[in-house]
Amino acid sequence: MTTTDTPKTPREFVETMLRSSVEADRLADENINDRYLLEAHTHSAVNGYVAATAMEMLRLHAPDTADALAEHLDHVLTAGDLAGPVYRTAKGLGHDPDQWIAQFEERAARRKANTP
Incomplete structure (x- = not known):
């Protein structure tokens, strides 16, 4: 999956969120001397981790709800809003x-x- 693809399943969302979190963490390292970029990338890394963990728990314990959420998120991201x-x-x-x-x-x- 490329960064321009919209995830369609809970598992794809987990992978995308974790990948984004890793990339945000790497960007935080690159921007260590720019307080504002460091803060933004650090927040993005944490948010990606929390979201991925929550989606994975939902996927494991309430798969129908996770599927519905993935469908909703796909719609939101595709609409761009x-x-x-x-x-x-x-x-x-x-x-x-x-x-x-x-x-x-x-x-x-x-x-x-x-x-x-």
Whole structure:
């Protein structure tokens, strides 16, 4: 599977998430002196690991649910709208994604101010 393919099965999602996590970890090593890139790649590596572990546990213990989730994720990724479902899920779980967006924009403004 190439990086442009969309995983179709829970097992493919696990493999893709783990591969992305390994690549993000390698990118973190490359960008060790750039705080912002280091942080982003480190978060991506951790997120990939957590997601892969969760999907693998779901695949092993609730295969029908894992298949349904893989189908949903394939649809979301194919549509190219990850932000919408992530935002709605965060809201549905009682989080405040608007606050996260505002905090990100504040950090982005600081990064831009520090760029020559």
